[in-house]
Amino acid sequence: MGTFSHIPVLLNETLANLSIKPDGIYADGTAGGGGHSFEIGSRLSENGMLICTDRDAEAVEACKKRLSSLECKTEIIHSEFSSLPLILEDRAIKLDGLLLDLGVSSYQLDSAERGFSYMQNAPLDMRMNKNDAVTAADIINTYSENELSRIFFEYGEERWSKHIARKIVARRQEKPFETTFELVDAIRSAMPAKALNEAQHPAKRVFQAVRIAVNGELSQISDILSTIMPYMNHGGRICVITFHSLEDRIVKTSFATAEHPCTCPPDFPICVCGKKSLGKVITKKPVVPSEEEIKANPRARSSKLRVFEVK
Secondary structure, three states, X not given: OOOOOOOOOOHHHHHHHHOOOOOOEEEEOOOOOOHHHHHHHHOOOOOOEEEEEEOOHHHHHHHHHHOOOOOOEEEEEEOOHHHHHHHHHHHOOOEEEEEEEOOOOHHHHHOHHHOOOOOOOOEOOOOOOOOOOOOHHHHHHHOOHHHHHHHHHHHHOOOOXXXXXXXXXXXXXXXXXXXXXXXXXXXXXXXXXXXXXXOOOOOHHHHHHHHHXXXXXXXXXXXXXXXXXXXXXXXXXXXXXXXXXXXXXXXXXXXXXXXXXOOOOOOOOOOOOOXXXXXXXXXXXXXXXXXXHHHHOHHHOOOEEEEEEEX
16 A cells, blocks of 8 residues: 555645635645645645535545644545535535645555556556445446446547447456446457557546546536636635646636626627626636646646636
């Protein structure tokens, strides 16, 4: 068992965009091992407050240890970040800043037994919260061919999705899938030679798709961004770090809708829908990592930071 860690990507850029006030209230919805959280909390005084959530119980325990020396008030909760509005309502507080880093932690990727990696043989699991009922094996062994194909295409943008789904359904008739390498073998055998020769690992897109389906990742993002605004103070910043186009598209669209929510036809002389802007997008283009950061942490390569300021 390794140490729960997640090298904080775009750290300086995130801290700058959060515009941290020493006595403010901040939340890290994806605390992981506490990398970003510690740096946020280090900038808060004893009057400040930091709320951390993570759906992984091991991350919560690691985060508690990491943040134990902070001067500010801290609360570390085993919960999905989409529950933050309820958590804040229960405590009757509002946030000055929220961070969501949507990447899978290095610990989760590198811990073979978690089943996230196509590079290590392990049980097909992929649950970020081990208490969740559905595993990757459940999806691979029970979903229909059409549903598997849809998941691979929509969540993984896998152009060979139909071929791979057909191969998986045929193979599981002989024996249910149990391990990551069994799934990798099925993916490889369903793809043409030209696809196998690409620089990217042939299983990367399917593993991403199954992980997203297991953990309901995209709906979590939509849920939090559509419900968190009333729980932000005036001038509060929402910073979201994404790692693939599906996540980034949801964040970009959600922020744009919050800034310009009016649904009236363009030719209406005045607004009659009554929907008012909730704030403004700070990052017209996403912030991306420097070449120096990518060299130091290759997993940061695809990261993008988008920021919204609430009215």
